[in-house]
Amino acid sequence: MNFEYSDKVVKLQKKLNQFMEEVVFPNEKTYHKQMEQAENRWVSPPIMEEMKGKAKAAGLWNLFLEDPEYGAGLTNLEYAPLCEIMGRSPIAPEVFNCHGPNAPNIEMLVLYGTEEQKEKWLPQLLNGEILSCFSMTEPRVASSDALNIETSIIRDGDQYVINGRKWWSSGAASPNCKFAIVLGKSSTSGERHKQHSMVIVPLDTPGVKIIRTTPVFGYDRAPIGHAEIEFENVRVPVTNILVGEGEGFAIAQGRLGPARIQHCMRSIGTSERALEIICQRSMERVTFGKPLSEQGVVREWIANSRIDIEQARLLVLKAAYMIDKVGNKAAKKEIAMIKVAVPNMSTKVLDRAIQILGGAGVTDDFPIAHMWTHERGLRIYDGPDEVHRATIAKWELKDYL
Incomplete structure (x- = not known):
């Protein structure tokens, strides 16, 4: 590599x-x-x-x-x-x-x-004129097991009828958000991973209702935010389906790899900014007669942060390399590993930054507190650490069973 x-x-x-x-x-x-x-x-x-x-x-x-x-x-x-x-x-x-x-x-x-879907939505999205959201997680079921998702997408003639409730639909609260891509159940029979589909649902469709936005550690996350949405007898044309019925999980896997690379590398950038802030701050602040940068424990935290960031970056770059060379499926273990490793790394670095900054670290005088709330959430979003660790272990043990 x-x-x-x-x-x-x-x-x-x-x-x-x-x-x-x-x-x-x-x-x-x-x-x-x-x-x-x-x-x-x-x-x-x-x-x-x-x-x-x-x-x-x-x-x-x-x-x-x-x-x-x-x-x-x-x-x-x-x-x-x-x-x-x-x-x-x-x-x-x-x-x-x-x-x-x-x-x-x-x-x-x-x-x-489809060409019709691209023609309708892509130009505005690419120009930054509108936003979209992704509606997958549900408040009524444990969505860490995506097979639990219950929102129904049932065909009725030339339309699909959608019923269910979603949350963590990021961006939906913005008046500029024009549609959601909704994952729901289109069949109750056959292979379990072929029972779900994805459809495009314009947010001005009758029956779509924004219930609330959900704050994260007290931050409302405006103007993106995380919305809870109710879909009640929402009707959209069958032409709004992505690929076809039963292809929801296959599409999600195609979305998964690159998205994980992106948010993990952003987290590494966040960690680098935090390390830069604490290095500068530790040179300026004096405690017990010498700068914080000369205190042994602070030097240890700075050294460990540099080591942790470098290790995480290499793992993400390896995953990106593998996606490019062999595809998402063959890189699934690496994709799962970065999902666990990077948010854990970034929250550790940010926690050290808060400790070094002291009282200032938990205020908005520095971006650290806001960054920490986002990074801590990443240990849950797209599946909690425990689920990914269990999956990684299963793949690791496969050759020994």
């Missing part, structure tokens, strides 16, 4: 880093101030739209798409280091139209959408 970055990627890294330093970091405080003063917190503030315009003009737009017809034409391994740079700021991915769940939904439409 050769993880040396190509000239194309190196140029993009330099360009992206420069943009972050000149545009994103200086505007973080402006962004949060505008959000505090906004009449509608579910609409992106003016500074975001301004930064998006600059990102487009700089050619730093839709970098996540491997198909050159729609995006930068980068492989997973090529995009990974760029995703890490974006992960250094919580607001950065949206600046470049590379944020979830929009980016994975765009990828699904590119890979699995």
Whole structure:
């Protein structure tokens, strides 16, 4: 495995880093101030739209798409280091139209959408004019076992009728979110992994109701946020189905690998920002007659953080390399491993950062507290650590049984 970055990627890294330093970091405080003063917190503030315009003009737009017809034409391994740079700021991915769940939904439409579906939705998504959400998890069942999902998608003539309740539909609270990709049960017979389907549901369809948004550790996560949605006798044309009935889990697997690479590399970027902050802070603060940076335990935390970040990055790059070379299925163990390893690593680094910053670490004077709440959530989102560890162990033991 050769993880040396190509000239194309190196140029993009330099360009992206420069943009972050000149545009994103200086505007973080402006962004949060505008959000505090906004009449509608579910609409992106003016500074975001301004930064998006600059990102487009700089050619730093839709970098996540491997198909050159729609995006930068980068492989997973090529995009990974760029995703890490974006992960250094919580607001950065949206600046470049590379944020979830929009980016994975765009990828699904590119890979699995019909020409009609692409024509209707892709141009607006690619231009950053609208948002979309992904509705999979349900409050009434343990969704860590996706086979438990109960929302029904039943064909009635030339329509599908959808009934059920979803939550953690990120982005749905925004008036700019125009549709959800919904995973539900379309059959109760046959092979269990062939009983679910995915359909596109415009959010203005009768019967779709946003129940509430769910805060995370007290943060409402506006303007993206996490919505709970009720679908009551919602009717959509049969042409809104992705691929076909019973293909829901197969599509989800296609979405899974690249999305995990992206959020894991963003987490590594978050960890790098945290380590940078604590190194700078530890040089400035004096306790018991010497700088924090000269205290043994602080040096140990800094050293362990560097070791942890480097190990995690290599594992993610290996997973990205394998997805590119042999596909999601053959890379399934590596994909599962990064899902466990990276959020655990990032929460450890952020926890050390909070401890070194002291009282300031739990305030909004630094981005650390906000980052920690997001990273801690990643140990649950897309399946808890315990489920992934059990799966990894099963694959590991397979050759010995």
